[in-house]
Amino acid sequence: MKRIILAIAALLFHAAVPAAAQTTLRIGLAEDPDVLDPTLGRTYVGRIVFASICDKLFDIDDKLAIVPQLALSHETSSDGRTVTLKLRPGVKFHDGETMDADAVKFSLDRHITFPSSFRKPELAAVDTIDVVDAMTVKLNLKNAFSPLIAQLSDRAGMIVSPKAAKDAGDKFGLKPVCAGPYKFVERVQQDRIVVEKFADYWNAKDVTIDKIIYRPIVDSTVRLANLKSGSLDLIERALATDLKEIKADSRLKLALQTEIDYQGLTLNLANSPAGKDGPFGKSPKARQALEAAIDREALNQVVFNGEALPGNQWISPKNPYYQQKFPVPARDVAKAKKLLAEAGLKAPVAVDFMVPNNPESRQAAEVIQSMAAEAGFDMKIRVTEFATALKEAEDGRFQAFFIGWSGRVDPDGNLFVFKKTKAPQNNGFYSDPEVDQWLDDSRKVSGVAERKAIYEKIMAKELDAGSIIYLYHRPVIIAHSVKLDGYRQLPDGLVRVVGVRIRP
């Protein structure tokens, strides 16, 4: 009898006091991520998921400074050709294997040699990797390459478990095994990605949420409705036009930051006859005229309710590399008309204006169209589905292309592949031997002042006869439930969960 009473009491006790309640963070993503393999991944949204499962050698802080993550320090030799990394001891992968110099060498080699690796260009400067001791790795470079450490603060610096990666081959992304705060549990394509807290994480004391569920919800209205109804706790890429509604809701909070991206107009200078015979191929003054015709602040007010940051360079005015010498110019229609006349172009100057098919781009393009019309441009908007637009741009079937870049931590990542002659993203076929030389030089020096001095020369050329009119930098808009404490937004837009708490 006594035993039965005890058993019942135990049962009741269990029912009344559940073991510490599981906390789950539900995050709404704007797209379904691609494959979750750091070597093969190529989407922005994929990086948001990686932020919880795969730690990197380095991370960034809110000022874009490099901070330690899996590596504790880095030291570059005086000639810039060897970089020595000291690793964090006591780090385990999700499968229990130890993260050491061998694992780092394996992961970096995998990024560099895997046949369809998208990390190859990021690590192209790395020649060989030596394991000095269990916690020290030496990277031998083909040439000095100052953006390297910044590259190691993104996917190229993600370290995977060698055992799991060897076993899975190119299927590693179906069940990634890394050394991040959360380990992968399951994924149902287009429905959810579930990760759970990794008990042996090197910084486990700051990880309080037990489980994260990522849910891709493409429609921004529906994403916000899910947050408002409590089906989600945090959404990324909320729309600027919804800011008022979010601010008015006492159950929601906003986390805003200026992105490291840029949005702008890529002009076709010489790619195919459309470029060579177009207004921008004929005279650099046409580019200057178009730039003078645009009121960036008005564009910001109309499309982003004033939440974006107008800019005129490949990095935002908040970035340490921003050239104060070239401030954002004001609109000057008279100047624009004069420049067009000097270019020998007769108004209306027709421009084939390719615009990706999304509400934000279309709206911005229409504002630009009407501003440019006053200066004598006839911007013929051609709304094009994104994958088609990429191919059209590659083949030179455009004269102006409204396209942005999600941005990289190091300024080189926003510049080199767009400006170097024949570089993969140089769709306007910009080519200047001096700029090519300066671009190479900028990678060889590592001091901010030295690099900035080189960038100043490139910027001057860009404003005069370049192929991109930089317009603005978008805001990162994260909306979350007030139950979330300690959420901080960094400029790269990723969602970092270490240090975040959920109140019941």
Added chain:
Amino acid sequence: MLMFLARRLLQLLPTLFFVSVIIFGLQQLLPGDPALAMAGEERDPAVLDQIRRQYNLDQPIYLQYFYWIGGILTGNLGESMRLKESVFTLIAQKFPVTLQLALMAIVVSLSVGVTAGIISAVYKNTRLDYAVNVLALTGISTPNFWLGIMLIFLFSVHLGWLPASGYVSPFEDFWMSMKTTILPAFVLGNSFAAVLMRHTRSAMLAAMTSDYVRTARAKGLAERIVVLKHAMRNALTPVITLGALELGTLLSGAVLTEQVFSIPGFGKLIVDSVFNRDYAVVQGVTLVTATTYILLNLAADIAYVLVNPRLRE
């Protein structure tokens, strides 16, 4: 009967062959470059070349077709370029979701549409008839995505009764599964219910004026029996044919509704794959849905033959 079945099954082979050619051919007409679409921001020429080689995109189109068909004949539908997951696994993940949604939508539209059609025919030219007709027209003309978002705002944001979107399998949590699918099933069923209502109404009106109904009435049968047993049974034949065809359409995925409610079914899969130029997935899903559609049609034909012996000759 066996001969009939054998003949129909043999006819299936050339049909499927042409379907496969059309699916493959139409996809080649899509503008854009799959390797470029896959690479997104990471456009290194060497890597792009490697991807083209890996997925045979550098081969002539007819060879690409043979690689694909060869794979299918050996039971391999290919692999998603974007996700590195096999197309078969993706389809196996999505099919139960789409099937559940389609069946629920059919139940909604049959129960609402047929009932409303009968009521409207029986009470022809009364206020009730006009009211049902106005409702039906509203149903036909309301866009799914708009209705979906409005229902989310009403039932999830304001009332908080149902989850705003997402999907839970009935084997995991039956009630939660019903809660997540009832709104999309209603949205999908709604527009088709309206179509069914119009068809039921006109078929019922025709039946109600036919000789056998007059005979039934003359025999002194109760009106309820005349309507439900005599008129309705005959009026339902075209309605069931319509329902079977609609089920086939629903099984190929409901693009807009799935997008609004974030239901991971065929519709979402195919839209994402088209935008990402993930050819293997587009081809695989289209082939499977086309085959399902053809098989459903075959099943309907067989059912007719069973019901109507005159077709057997």
